[in-house]
Amino acid sequence: MTTDRTGKPRRQVHLPDRTAAPRRQVHLAAHFPxxxxxxxxxxxxxxxxxxxxxFRHLARTAERGKFDFLFLAEGLRLRERKGLIHDLDVVGRPDSLTVLNAVAAVTERLGLAATVNATFNEPYELARRxxxxxxxxxxxxxxxxVTTSDAFTGENFRRGGYLDRADRYRRAEEFVEVARALWDAWPPDRAPRxxxxxxxxxxxxxRPALPHSPxxxxxxxxxxxxxxxxxFAARGADVVFSRHGSLEAGRAFHTDVKRRLARYGRRPEDLLILPAATFVLGDTDAEAQEHAALIRRQQxxxxxxxAFLENVWGRDLSGYDPDGxxxxxxxxxxSELVQGWAHAGDRFGIAARWRAHAEEKHLSIRELAIxxxxxxxFVGTPESVAAAIDAHVQAEAADGFILVPHLTPGGLDAFVDRVVPLLQERGVFRADYAGTTLRDHLGLARPGSVREEGAAS
Structure with a gap:
């Protein structure tokens, strides 16, 4: 211990390590579930x-927490099983863009992300909206x-049916190409092309109906x-909404997608990877784990x-014991039960793997579905949850997370009140918005010069 001239202990001054790499910043978004x-x-x-x-409560809570954006999913048809509405769809599904236009009026900085289908919409109308x-x-x-894989949704539209995976992405790529051309076609101080x-x-x-937006x-x-x-993401997306949230799987996905960017002349920072994640907080880790297990049983x-197993088995399983x-x-x-569903391609293989896994771990139908x-x-105390989120981002397993609370509309409140301040103390999350647009929040550049030539010109 060193002392000053009076003999008192000298206060230690810790200067920042200017040789250390800057800490990666955490991006957070809120999913209205x-x-x-x-x-x-x-x-x-x-x-x-x-x-x-x-919607207003969750959006304002996310904005109070300085989140990047509010995320809304969308379903174009209520889920059904054997002609009956599924118990998770009994309240209905409002249109995402309609909701977000209203949310725009009660928020100031929060980004507004709508899920809208490229399989059953048209580029001109959607670009305008x-x-x-x-x-x-x-x-x-x-x-x-997004694209749609199930035939049931297709019955709501003139074309009917559904598209194979490759055709869905071909349509989505051409859809985005045309939409981009329309967004580019009315620059400032010029007539629309x-x-x-x-x-x-x-x-x-x-011709576009509106000039360049902000x-x-x-x-x-x-x-x-x-x-x-x-x-498709590497070619032109700004954000990937990933399901790979664990550290190991997240790093593999993050590495794979980011390495694809170079072939399209893009940099790693041009695309953010934000897995979906739930969270449960407690005063102790044990309390949080107990609460999380109860929530999963309720979910x-x-x-x-x-119904989850019927998507694979393609047969009526109502006679089976969910706890058996x-x-x-x-x-x-x-089976007509699974026509067009994503599982349809390898249902026999999936069923065999699930059956073997359930037998090995002694899982019931419900436990396997859980x-x-x-x-x-992220389950634990606010301190352990903040540390885990930070660790994932610093390890390049994600650039942040889209948080999905289990309660609407107050499920995000505790995270904003108890976890966000800890991330701010760690120096990995903003104390306030630095810009006005969503691209500002995400650190993404505004698209460049007008394209005068190309397939859509």
Whole structure:
């Protein structure tokens, strides 16, 4: 210990290590869960899933926590099983863009991300709707580009049916290409250009209805995990909504997608990877773990567990005990129950693997469904949750997380009040917004010069 001239201990001054690499910043977004296998809609503290006050509360909580954006999923058809509405869809599904246009009026900085389908929409109309949201919100719009794999949704539309995976991505890529051309076609101080496009999916000649919006293009989010989906993200997405949240799986996915960017002339920082994650907080880690186990039992009801297996088995399993063993029968070939679902390609292999796994670990149908539908989850005290999130980002397993609370609309409050301040103390999360647009929050550049040539020009 050193002393000063009076003999008193000299105060130690710790200067920052200027040779150390800067700590990676954590990005956070909030998912309004609606009613799905994440929400505990039977909880007494659960509010309305469609009343605007619920969207307003969650959005304002996220903005108070300085989150990047609010994320809304979308379903174009209520889920059904054997002609009956699934118990998770009994409250309905509002339109994402309609909700976010209203949320724009009660927030100031929070990004607004809508999931909208590229399989059953048209580029001109959707480009106009997102440009409108970007103008009305001052540059906070984002589009989560998704495709649809199930035939049931297709019955709601003129084309009917569904597209194979490769065709869905070909349509989505051409869709985004045309939308980008429309967003580019009315620069400041110039008359709008006519976008002429003739391709396999779309044939149009159109002028945009609005000039450049504050971001020019909304932030593009992509959620596919297949090889086609990863390539689609590397080619042009700004954010990947990933399901790979564990440290090991997250690092592998992060590395794979980021390395694909170079072939399209992009840098690693041009694309953010944000896995979905749930969280449960407690005063002790043990308390949080106990609460998390109870929540998972509430999230996966007996009916939900049976419906989950029916997607693979393709047969009515209502006669099976959800707390009993998995069916010892094989899936039904070409079952109408699973027409168009993602599992349909390898249902026999999936059933065999699940049956072997359940036998090895002595899992019931419900316990297997709980395990298979689990997301990355941060469970523990606020301190341990903050440390775990920071560790994932510093290890490049993610650039941040899209948090999915289990209660609507108050499920995010505790995280904002108890975890966000700890991330700020660690120096890995903003104390305030530095810019006004969603691209500012995410550190993403505004798209560059107008494209005068190309397939859509």
């Amino acid at each position: 609606g009613v799905n296998n994440t929400t505990v809609w039977t909880d007494p503290d659960s509010g309305s899933q469609i009343d605007f006050s619920s 997102f440009s409108s949201l970007d103008h009305l919100s001052g540059g906070r719009a984002a589009w989560n580009v 006519t976008v002429r496009h003739s391709g396999a999916q779309f044939d149009l000649a159109a 971001q020019r293009h909304p932030v593009l989010i992509q959620a596919g995990d297949s090889d086609e989906g990863r390539e 996966v009801s007996p009916a939900t567990a049976l 063993p998995l069916p010892d029968v094989d899936p039904v070939p070409d 395990e298979q539908t689990a997301r990355q989850s």
